Amino acid sequence: MQRRNLMLAALGSPFVAASLAQGQAPAWQPSGPVRIIVPFPAGGTTDILARLYAQRLTETLGVSVVVENRGGGGGSIGADVVAKAAPDGQTLLFHNLTFSTTTAALEFVGRAPHVLERDFAPISLGANVPMLLLVGAQVPARNLAEFVAWAKAQPTPPFYGSTGPGSTMNLIGEVVKRDGGFQMEHVPFRGAAPLVQEMLAGRIAFGGDQLSSSLQHVRSGALKPIATLAASRARALPDVPTVREQGFASAEMLGWNGFFAPARTPEPVLARLNAEIAAAARYPQLASRIAELGAEPGGNSAAEFGAAVHEQIAAVRPLVRELRMQVE
Template sequence: MSFCRQFVLRLRRMRVWWSPLLMVAAAASLPLAAQDFPSRPITLIVPFPPGGVADNVARPVAQALGKQLGQSVVIENKQGAGGGIGMAYVAKAKPDGYTLLLALSSISVIPEADRVLGRAPMFQLDQLLPVARFTADPVVLAVRADSPWKSFAEFVAYAKANPKKLNYGSSGNYGTMHVPMEMLTASAGISMTHVPFTGAAPAVTALLGGTLDAVASGPSTVVQHVKAGKLRVLANWGGERHPALPEVPTLRELGAAVEYAQWSGLFAPAGTPEPVLAALRKAARDAQDDPAFRQAFVTLQTPLAYLDAPAFRQYWDADARKMAEVVQRIGKVE
């Protein structure tokens, strides 16, 4: 018998002999990740200030995940750089499932925006893993109720007659309030002055206070002010009318070929063990059947649009490609 054949047979015998030991060793190497997760509280990073869309979504998500996982999920608001600081923090966190991210669709934009600005990206998209999408709301165009614009046509006509005179607020450059407005101004042939803030809540506060003329925001941050008679919504960026604002037409109805959804999703650092991801996915799926969780989104007037990780991955990849093209069109913004 040749030496090579003897060696192969020896290897086969060794595999038979050692495979149970290897299986035991492999099982022993994952006790915390697979068997005991979670064994302590989880931190959910929200990369925007309290009171905005991400924070509004994160509250019921944290409560539901905590209930399903049997551990508290603590929200930490880590704002700045249009959400980039908090997103980068999670992208570089230990991949053990104990530091998670509740992000908006601006996550698709920030690395490309950094490249357009000629600087190293704060994080790369492949540093984060999608776990679940919860919402996908169109943004809406909101102005003060005492403003002179009763319709979208009046707003556009004024903007065309007064270039750069109108200003609008956002949650930061290239964020989920900036990008849709830039898409709109390009489509409508108008120019406005952009005023970035650290999040949606401060921008809406500035609108209410008279500092701004308009915002493009998720419905959940403005609908209560609409009901209170303080704000008026002129249009939405969705493919259909929003159930919380059924009287508000879509931009496509109004002749502007623009759509944009401000979605929210749960992310974990790349490298998180598969058993941990499976536990997080199951908790997110099971939350959909929790009446308290569903009622929280009814109260927010934000419809659930749940996607599990595989479908969310496909959605996110397509969204990231589309948003990269928009950022390239916007170009360098200081």
């Protein structure tokens, strides 16, 4: 889903409109430690990025900023912790693009413990990280067409992995099945790190991961990238075509990682947090480390970040309904 006229598309959303009122960062100061909830196990891209930001924010906020991993439910368990937290700026969520798909899937089955656009306030983009579609080294495919042909020739449907029912990779797996006209069996995991380990072991044929945490396996040949989800090719892997180039345009998604606070967090608190996160994204050592991961530093305004998320949710919801995605 391409980023097109994001501000115009989202100006009517209260999720974004609330963030437009933010002005200069006032002198709000946290009264104690700040928790950043990462709704996935340690070791994945989202966790790595959160820890980089936590280290810098500890220095600039003058209080301890710690990362707490709460995996499960495609990210919904950790997100719900933040949705129910006090709106005081001291419990934050660092999530990624799968937030939009799990939100839509939980809404579809009528079991949403929270609503992204109602229960969370956007703060800032942490980083844009391209997401790769990968196959194990044992799969003789170099692109999506070859993978589809291989899968169709198997005596039993191959396995594809995701970070949980309703997650981005769950949605992408179902889209690829639909558009390719073949079958795969879904195997959910609690995060990208265990999914990648099972792909390396050869038990999962097809999956997806953010570029930064899978790049080492791609460069070693242990995993093979066959597509990127972004609108353009990844700078780190310019020879890997996008899903749109390969005839799977419905699978295109922007790979964001970003910060949220509970809804009803006061504007002065959001403004200070946005200013500190934006400054951290520009900090040379942090920006350089993010670039090394194959990602692009964020640090945009709450309005810009909220608009991007709003548009992605709007694009994902009809796909979730059409595919009748289930959440356990």
